[in-house]
Amino acid sequence: MTDVLAITEHRRGELRDVSYEIITAGRQLADETGGDLHLAVISGTVDEFAEKLNRDGVEAIHTVSYGEEFNHDVYTQAITQLYDELAPQYVLAPNSVNGLDYAPAVANALDLPVVTDTIDLETDGETLIATREMYGGKVETTNELEGEAVATIRSTEWPQSDGTGDASIEAFDADIDEDAIGSSVNGFEEVAGGDVDISEADVLVSVGRGIEEEDNIPLIEDLAEALGATVSSSRPIVDNGWLPKNRQVGQSGKVVTPDVYIAIGISGAVQHVAGMKGSDTIVAINTDPNAPIMDIADYAIHDDLFDVVPALTEEFQ
Amino acid sequence: MKILVTVKEVATVEDEFEIEGTEIASQYLGADLNEWDDYAIEEAVQLQEDGIADEVVTVTIGPEECEQTIRQALAKGADRAVRVWDDSLEGVDLLDVNAKTEILSGVVEAEDPDLVLTGVQAGDDSFAATGVSLAEEIGAQWGAVVNHLEHEFDDDLASVRRELEGGVEELTEIELPAVLTIQTGINEPRYASLRGIRQAQRKELDVQTLADLGVDESAIDAELTLTDMYEPESESDVTIWEGSAEETAAELGDLLRDKGVAP
Ligand SMILES: Cc1cc2nc3c(=O)[nH]c(=O)nc-3n(C[C@H](O)[C@H](O)[C@H](O)COP(=O)(O)OP(=O)(O)OC[C@H]3O[C@@H](n4cnc5c(N)ncnc54)[C@H](O)[C@@H]3O)c2cc1C
Numbered sequence: 001m002t003d004v005l006a007i008t009e010h011r012r013g014e015l016r017d018v019s020y021e022i023i024t025a026g027r028q029l030a031d032e033t034g035g036d037l038h039l040a041v042i043s044g045t046v047d048e049f050a051e052k053l054n055r056d057g058v059e060a061i062h063t064v065s066y067g068e069e070f071n072h073d074v075y076t077q078a079i080t081q082l083y084d085e086l087a088p089q090y091v092l093a094p095n096s097v098n099g100l101d102y103a104p105a106v107a108n109a110l111d112l113p114v115v116t117d118t119i120d121l122e123t124d125g126e127t128l129i130a131t132r133e134m135y136g137g138k139v140e141t142t143n144e145l146e147g148e149a150v151a152t153i154r155s156t157e158w159p160q161s162d163g164t165g166d167a168s169i170e171a172f173d174a175d176i177d178e179d180a181i182g183s184s185v186n187g188f189e190e191v192a193g194g195d196v197d198i199s200e201a202d203v204l205v206s207v208g209r210g211i212e213e214e215d216n217i218p219l220i221e222d223l224a225e226a227l228g229a230t231v232s233s234s235r236p237i238v239d240n241g242w243l244p245k246n247r248q249v250g251q252s253g254k255v256v257t258p259d260v261y262i263a264i265g266i267s268g269a270v271q272h273v274a275g276m277k278g279s280d281t282i283v284a285i286n287t288d289p290n291a292p293i294m295d296i297a298d299y300a301i302h303d304d305l306f307d308v309v310p311a312l313t314e315e316f317q
Numbered sequence: 318m319k320i321l322v323t324v325k326e327v328a329t330v331e332d333e334f335e336i337e338g339t340e341i342a343s344q345y346l347g348a349d350l351n352e353w354d355d356y357a358i359e360e361a362v363q364l365q366e367d368g369i370a371d372e373v374v375t376v377t378i379g380p381e382e383c384e385q386t387i388r389q390a391l392a393k394g395a396d397r398a399v400r401v402w403d404d405s406l407e408g409v410d411l412l413d414v415n416a417k418t419e420i421l422s423g424v425v426e427a428e429d430p431d432l433v434l435t436g437v438q439a440g441d442d443s444f445a446a447t448g449v450s451l452a453e454e455i456g457a458q459w460g461a462v463v464n465h466l467e468h469e470f471d472d473d474l475a476s477v478r479r480e481l482e483g484g485v486e487e488l489t490e491i492e493l494p495a496v497l498t499i500q501t502g503i504n505e506p507r508y509a510s511l512r513g514i515r516q517a518q519r520k521e522l523d524v525q526t527l528a529d530l531g532v533d534e535s536a537i538d539a540e541l542t543l544t545d546m547y548e549p550e551s552e553s554d555v556t557i558w559e560g561s562a563e564e565t566a567a568e569l570g571d572l573l574r575d576k577g578v579a580p
Contacts, residue, residue, distance in 0.1 A: 011481070011485075072459070072461075076453070095445075096482060097461065097462045097479065097480065097481050097482060098481070100445050100446065100449065100461050100462065101449060101459075101460070101461035101462070101479070102449070103446070103449075104414060104446035104447070104448075104449040104450035104453070105449050105450065105452065105453035105459070107414070107415075107446075107450065108415070108418060108450045108453040108454050109453055113413065113414070113415055113540035113541050114414050114415075114444075114446055114450065115541055116414075116443075116444050116445055116446050117443065117444075117445070129544075133443070133549070134441060134442055134443060134546075135328070135329075135330045135341070135440075135441055136440060136443070137549070138330050138334075138548075139330075139336065139341065139546050139547065139548060139549070140546070140547055140548070140549045141339070141543055141544075141545060141546045141547075142543075142544045142545040143411075143541050143542065143543055143544065144541070144542045144544050145540060145541050145542075146540070182458035182491065182492040182495075183458055183459075183460065183489055183490060183491040183492065184489065184490050185487055185488070185489050186488045186489065186490060187487075187488045188481075188485055188486065188487055188488065189478075189485070189486050189488065190484055190485055191484050191485070191486050192484030202578055203573070203578045203579070227573065227578075227579045227580075228579065228580065229578075229579070235501065235502070236501070238502065239501045239502035240505070241505070245484070248484075251482050251483075252480050252481070252482060252483070252484065253483075253484060254483075254484065255483070259576060259578050260572075260573065260576060260578050262569075281572070281576065282553075283569060283572070284555075287332070288332040289332070289333075290332055290333065290334075290548070291332075292549070294551065294555055295549060295550075295551045295552050295553060296552055296553055297553060297555045298553060298555060298556065299555065299556045299557075299558060299568075299569070299572065300555050300556070300557050300558070301557075301558050301565040301566075301568075301569065302557065303562055303565060304562070307562035308562045308565055308566050308569075310562075311562045311563045311565075311566035311567075312566040312569055312570060314566075315566060315567065315570040316570065316579060316580060
């Protein structure tokens with residue numbers, strides 16, 4: 001029997017969606033061999049969180065009341081202690097920025113292998129088969145791990161669980177060694193403010209690294225102006241300082257849902273797609289017919305943006 | 318202060334490629350300095366220019382061919398480089414996080430840095446886990462996905478910003494010694510100057526075997542085995558517009574007019 005310990009996530013008083021997704025992933029894995037699904041909720045208003053997490057298929061919810069916000073030392077200590085107590089076969093964590101800030105440490109502390117950013121998980125009770133991508137999403141791979149393991153799951157790959165459950169909710173008295181806490185979180189800041197809110201736009205003309213140089217950005221701005229659309233971008237454009245942070249679409253930028261999203265010279269890395277896959281119609285202009293963006297595009301032009309964009313601008317001028 | 322920067326030569330894939338077994342056929346592969354490591358190198362070199370770091374050392378796990386990439390890091394200002402390689406690493410399909418952790422911790426033991434900078438992830442295998450795993454192994458503190466680092470280390474603390482999801486940044490203080498995984502956007506990586514490139518040729522590039530580092534060969538027995546590689550199935554029924562740029566632009570123009578979103 002394969003017991004699973006799944007770690008939930010919250011920030012600034014709210015459970016994050018991946019907490020409900022990890023219930024589905026954990027249940028699926030535990031079901032394959034008839035094991036139990038344990039959840040852990042660490043720091044913050046744990047009792048309130050536990051109520052909300054009590055969904056179908058969860059056997060037990062372990063609450064660790066310590067501090068308000070995420071601290072990786074607290075998480076690492078609490079999870080390794082829970083692991084020793086529950087002896088699950090698999091520990092699941094979100095492949096979030098915070099998940100990546102403790103899951104590898106937990107794995108190393110427990111001397112377990114770790115596999116990150118999984119999009120599918122299967123087990124026969126002995127071997128974990130994890131599916132994940134490589135080379136920026138160009139290929140998918142399967143990977144086998146024997147025995148116990150730690151895996152992080154990519155968000156939105158599993159549906160959110162629903163249905164009220166009858167899990168036991170148990171306070172876990174983790175013995176947190178304060179001397180071993182070597183970092184402290186002093187606050188948060190929203191960084192993508194400003195005059196333009198790309199999440200409100202009906203049409204986004206979105207530019208990626210295919211544009212090559214800052215001097216070429218006006219090409220995209222001219223198109224947007226001709227269309228009455230708004231300019232957005234992938235991350236490298238913002239990293240290079242060619243557009244302000246509030247134009248960045250993606251996991252660490254904004255989530256957008258326009259009627260039409262025109263991805264120009266954007267490969268479609270998972271962190272970018274996370275911010276725009278809810279767009280109504282997606283059009284990709286890219287020289288690479290195998291770019292991952294093609295997997296989610298509705299329409300595609302496999303051609304050079306330096307030819308297509310001016311031609312399109314001309315049409316509307 | 319001494320800074321160790323992990324530098325990886327990543328495999329890049331051409332637009333069109335073929336898969337052979339669990340690998341992309343070698344004729345479709347190129348090599349490049351890992352994008353995220355480039356930012357880590359830049360941050361370390363800036364710390365040195367600011368008079369905070371006395372020495373910047375790079376460490377790379379890889380065969381002789383990747384010395385090109387290592388020289389790039391040296392040309393940007395790193396002082397010297399360590400490259401770890403060994404026959405036992407030759408045939409390994411995919412070096413997993415544990416194996417990298419073991420090897421790098423051997424280097425940390427030998428070098429004893431105050432700060433280790435790694436890229437957030439590698440562009441090829443994208444595990445995004447080695448830095449944090451290494452920190453735990455060597456008993457150092459850490460911070461993942463750092464996009465700002467204050468260059469004063471008052472009270473031996475690193476003041477960083479960690480970039481969370483959705484445009485939110487976390488302000489965190491981390492005790493030294495620490496491992497920070499560096500996110501793009503933290504700085505603007507420089508191009509190597511001609512002078513830098515010339516100087517890099519003369520900088521020390523030290524090759525170490527596992528035995529030199531006191532790492533047991535069994536430590537790299539992969540616990541994770543790659544069993545299959547394939548092209549992902551497309552989720553959408555994409556309509557591909559063909560023809561000249563004028564023709565495809567006209568198709569897109571019609572779509573935008575049909576949808577009523579353009580004049
Ligand atoms: C923790 C984390 C968070 C991240 N958050 C985000 C985020 O919020 N948003 C984000 O976008 N990324 C994010 N990233 C980065 C992400 O992984 C990718 O690196 C990034 O999205 C790539 O941007 P791109 O598609 O513009 O560039 P590339 O991947 O370099 O793609 C460029 C594309 O342009 C095409 N191209 C080149 N020349 C032409 C031409 N002449 N005509 C047409 N097409 C051309 C190429 O075929 C290629 O597909 C994050 C990464 C990490 C690790």
